[in-house]
Amino acid sequence: MNETPNREQRYRQRMQRKKEIIDAAIAKADQEKGLLLIHTGNGKGKSSAAFGMVVRALGHGMRVAVAQFIKGRSDTGEEAFLRQQPDVTWLVLGEGFTWDTQDLAHDIETAQRGWSMARGFLQDPSIDLVVLDELTYPVSYGWIDLAFALEDLKKRPAMQHVIITGRNAPKAFCEAADTVTEFCNVKHAFYSGIKAQRGIDL
Amino acid sequence: MNETPNREQRYRQRMQRKKEIIDAAIAKADQEKGLLLIHTGNGKGKSSAAFGMVVRALGHGMRVAVAQFIKGRSDTGEEAFLRQQPDVTWLVLGEGFTWDTQDLAHDIETAQRGWSMARGFLQDPSIDLVVLDELTYPVSYGWIDLAFALEDLKKRPAMQHVIITGRNAPKAFCEAADTVTEFCNVKHAFYSGIKAQRGIDL
Incomplete structure (x- = not known):
């Protein structure tokens, strides 16, 4: 009973x-501190997860800056939506992947100019969250000096959060980071013949 | 020369x-079709990546519904921000994890009521993207019937995208999915004594 x-x-x-x-x-x-997060790996969602955290930050009234190091296209949903938000600064610094641009000297110049603009964000204590989208590529290629980038990251305001996205994150970034997530591809629609879909992939 | x-x-x-x-x-x-995406694994970013895709969808003028199956708190940044968007319907269906609620019969009832509301989204062709946040938990616990859920997912409108998040996604969800990403925890700030941070974790 x-x-x-x-x-x-x-x-x-x-x-x-x-x-x-x-x-x-x-x-x-x-403890509370500005976090350095790395989203790496070959799986889908690295940039999306960063944009989700942008939304979290905006919901708390925080100010956000996004610098995109590779993406050349300007017709993505995230850009269309987030650019309209008064607390977001959005910079498209890239001009596409190396196979799109096909001009090495120009790519290097673009990447270095991009970093000098990103550095501006990392020196601005009024920015609460900085997203360095696809930064791992120009750093892996040696176009942006890893040691300089790390130095700028270390000198940033104590409470500023930074998210770096991209495949093959350099080991030194992961060592300096507070949180590292590897996005592992288990299955991807693209490889079953499904094209990039609005709202999901762009 | x-x-x-x-x-x-x-x-x-x-x-x-x-x-x-x-x-x-x-x-x-x-090919184009409504995709089923699974964000699973023990790493950070599963829900954030879904919210990033919400932002992508909103940027294309799409309509979105979010159902949260576990989260009881209502003070998160994502909710504060996304609830304000006219094209977003947001439902908090959970009342916290099992160790918060401590009432099994009530949890089961809550989960099943939640699924009947989520099913409404899956029957509405005017909703372009449905996020079933943390759905893997009530399904793994057996509170929501896996076969019924799969059936509802399969019968959804042909162009509707669905994202399911949560650890330990049931195998049948992964088999039915178009894209599965495992979020692998390499390093997490929480385990170094850093508390959940606004804009990053909530």
């Missing part, structure tokens, strides 16, 4: 113990 | 060949 209340009671006790463990872990994590 | 122009020329030829291969792959991917 008492089975049901006992079972419920045991469940509640088990959950209460779990809650205490989790609450203790949350209480232990008491 | 001719070394530099030759090198540039070779670079251009190499990039041109690369471009042809990539363009051919892009041309081959010519």
Whole structure:
């Protein structure tokens, strides 16, 4: 007769113990600082996850800057939508991938000019979140000096968050980062013959 | 004397060949359909990536519905920001994790009521993108029937995109999906004692 209340009671006790463990872990994590996050790997969602955090930041009244290092096209949904937001500064610094531009000297010049603009964001304490979208490519190619970039990242305002996206993140970025997520491709529609879809891929 | 122009020329030829291969792959991917995407794994960014795609969709004038199956709190940045958007419907269906609620029968009831509301989105062709945030948990717990959920997903409008987020996505969801990304935790600030940060974690 008492089975049901006992079972419920045991469940509640088990959950209460779990809650205490989790609450203790949350209480232990008491530091606040500007975070450096890396979104790397060959899977889909690296830039999208950064834009999702832009939305989080905007919801808290924070100011955001986005610098896109590769993307040349300007017809993406994220740009159309986020550019309209008064608290977002949006810079398209790239002109496409190397196979689109086919001009190495020009690509290097573009990347370096891009970094000098991104550095401006990293020196501006009024910007709460900086997204350096696809920065890993020009750094991996050696077009932007890794050591200089790291130095600029380290000198940024103490509470400023930075998200770097792109495949093959340099090891030094990951070492300097607070949070590193690898986006692993398990399955991708593109390889089943489905074209890039508005709202999902662009 | 001719070394530099030759090198540039070779670079251009190499990039041109690369471009042809990539363009051919892009041309081959010519189908369009509503996609089912799964964001799973223990890494950070699963929900953020979904919200980034919400922003992409809004930028193209698409209509979006978000159903949150676990999250009980209503003070997140994404909710504050996205709820204001006229093309977004936002439902908080959960009341927290099991260790917060500690009432199994009530949790099951909440989850099932949640699914019946989500099903409404999956039957509405005017909604272009549906986010089923943290759906993997109530399905893994058996609170929402996996077979019923799959059936509702399959019967949805042909051009409707759906994103399911959460750890341990059931195999049947992954098999039914067009794109599956596993978010792998390489390093997380929380485990270094840094608390959840506004604009990044909430």
